[in-house]
Amino acid sequence: MDVGIESLNVYAGLARIGVRELLAGRGLDPDRQANLLMTSRSVGLPFEDPVTNAVNAAAPILAGLDPTDRAAIELLVTSTESGVDLSKSVASYVHDHLGLGRACRVLEVKQACYAATGAVQLAAGYLASGVSPGAKALVIATDVALVDARAGFAEPATGHGAVALLVSDRPRVLTLDLGAFGCHSYETLDSARPSPRFDIADVDRSLFTYLDCLTSSFAGYRDRVDGADFVTTFDQLAMHTPFAGLVRAAHRKMLREAGTSVDLVAADFERRVAPSLRLPAMVGNLCSGSVYLALASMLTHADVSAGARVGLYAYGSGCSAEFFSGLVDAGSARAVQAMGIPAYLAGRYELTFAEYTQLLADTADVLVPAEHRTVELGGYRKILERGRAGRPLLAHTGAKDYHRRYEWV
Amino acid sequence: MNRMAGDRDRDRVTVAVREVVGRILPALPPGELRGDRHLRDLGADSVDRVEIILAVLEHLDLDVSLARFSELPDIDALVDVLVMAGRTGG
Incomplete structure (x- = not known):
């Protein structure tokens, strides 16, 4: 039985700021853009949160399903490091506003x-087990950013949004490729979100851990897949x-370890990696959705018409x-391109630095639980009207007795 | 290992570090590259620091877990880790 991703859609907010504008506003060296390889970052608005991002990413996928297929979704998983409550999941709100059936398993995961x-691998294993023929799983990676000037060069690289995956x-x-995988895990503190108001990061530890884990997880993959080779298999x-410059360094490291001539690295990067970086460079890091934004980018910008094997990390x-x-294959590219992701990203409102800093202040408490709160569209209505492109979007309108409220607008 | 051999290892690693840092940070005056400085203080951003470590390892033909380079206070400490890795084979 074949199992995998049936549909993929990205929602990365309605606003963005250019990386050059942001670096200039922060008084940071604009030449560092060369190492970040980023052009803009998505920025959240006050009525956007992990729930609205998830629903706004998944709703177009569900709109394309007939009632029978919608009813076949018997597992909903939200993946987030932007939880809105220590007990109640983001998934519970998403389940309601997507109108999924009450026989659905609903949960949230965090790593x-x-x-x-x-979540995708566990869902794929469940579907492949055959215990519920024809079942589907909806996995949604959804997050918001809490970065500000304290994050330094991580600020322009951090995105906002969600990726929805129908499995x-x-x-x-x-x-x-069921059974073709390698995992590598251990405890370290390279970055974390110890509070709903801020993140912490040990930048060097995080980058080095990312690179070590790529080497080690690929070694695990190779142990399971006879003859697998980083250069020729994919x-x-x-x-x-996290930012495209790190992926470039990771690719170079893997090719060096594979014994590839240094003269061939740049051409291999352009052919096999660069297509996956174009959409991430417009959005920033989407947390656990990032690798799937890279997949969408690759399916938008690479020629896979003859069929292709893709390695994912x-x-x-x-x-x-x-x-x-x-x-x-070509059908994969058609399925992703039908979602219109590049045009939607290009249509996001471009913020000035002054608008951006005001927005950071207006959204700083988005994850902080409040007993009562009202969120007004206010001056951001013009951005909503511009970015929604005529389709309904879910908006966060506040909280009553800690119960978060949402409305379609 | 006798002391002279140890000095030779250290000299070889120091030369490699200087060569790589000079290549990745071409605007850096040679006199600024002192053992008590952190690469960050020399203008190397996080990607530059990754590139420097990877290039030095390649130059010295070492395979070392990068986690060992996460908490280096200065370039002397970087050289220490590289010398030790060269003696233990990574």
Whole structure:
């Protein structure tokens, strides 16, 4: 039985700021943009939160399903490091506002930027087991950013949004190579979110851990897949992308370890990696959705019409990592391109630095539980009207007795 | 290992570090590269620091877990880790 991703959609907010504008506003060296390889970052608005991001990513997928297929979704998992309550899950709100059936399993998972991949693999294993023929699982990676000036060069690299993945036995987007994977996990503190108001990061430890885990998880993959070779087995690569410059360094490290001539590294990067970085460079790090934004980018910008095997790498601080693979083809590209992701991203409102800093102040408490709160669209209505492109979007309107409130607008 | 051999190892690693840092940070005056400085203080951002460590390991043909380079207070400490890795084989 084939199992994998049937549909994939991205929602990365309605606003962005150019990285050059942001670096200039912070008084940071704009030449550092060369190492970040980023052009803009998505920025959340006051009426956007992990619930609205998840629903707004998944709703277009569900709109394309007939009632029978909608009813076949018997597992909903939200993957987030932006929880809104220590007990009640983001998934519970998402389940309601997507109108999913009451026979659905509903839960939330957390392992920093890895968790969505863990959920996809567990869902794929469940579907492949055959205990519920025809079942589908909806896995949604959804997060918001809490970065500000304290984050330094991580600020322009941090995104906002969600990636929705429908997993089933009709894998139009990515057919997983079941059983072909390698994991590597151990305890470390490279980055974390100890409070709903801020993140902490040990930048060097995080980058080095990402790179070590790529080597080790690929070694695990190779142990399970006879003859697997980083250079020749995969036609394309899609990796967790905290910023594109790290992926470039990771690719170079892996090719050096594979014994590839240094003269061939740049051309190999352009052919097998660069297509996966174009959408992430417009959005920033989407946490556990990042590797799937890279996959969407690759399916948008690479030629896979003859069929291709893609190697995927997911890494989450803390840490847990996995290297796995799957097959894509022309139908995969058509399925992703039908979602219109590049045009939507290009249509986001471009903030000035002054608007951006005001927005950070207005959204600083988005994850802080409040007994009562009202969120007004206010001056941000113009951004909503511009970015929604005529389709309904879910908005966070406040809280009553700690119960978060949402409305379609 | 006798002291002279140890000095030779250290000299070889120091030369490699200087060569790589000079290549990745071409605007850095040679006199600024002192053992008591952190790469960050020399203008190396996080990606530069990754590139420097990877290039030095490649130059010295060492395979070392990068986690060992996460908490280096200065360039002397970087050289210490590289010398030790060269003696123990990584």
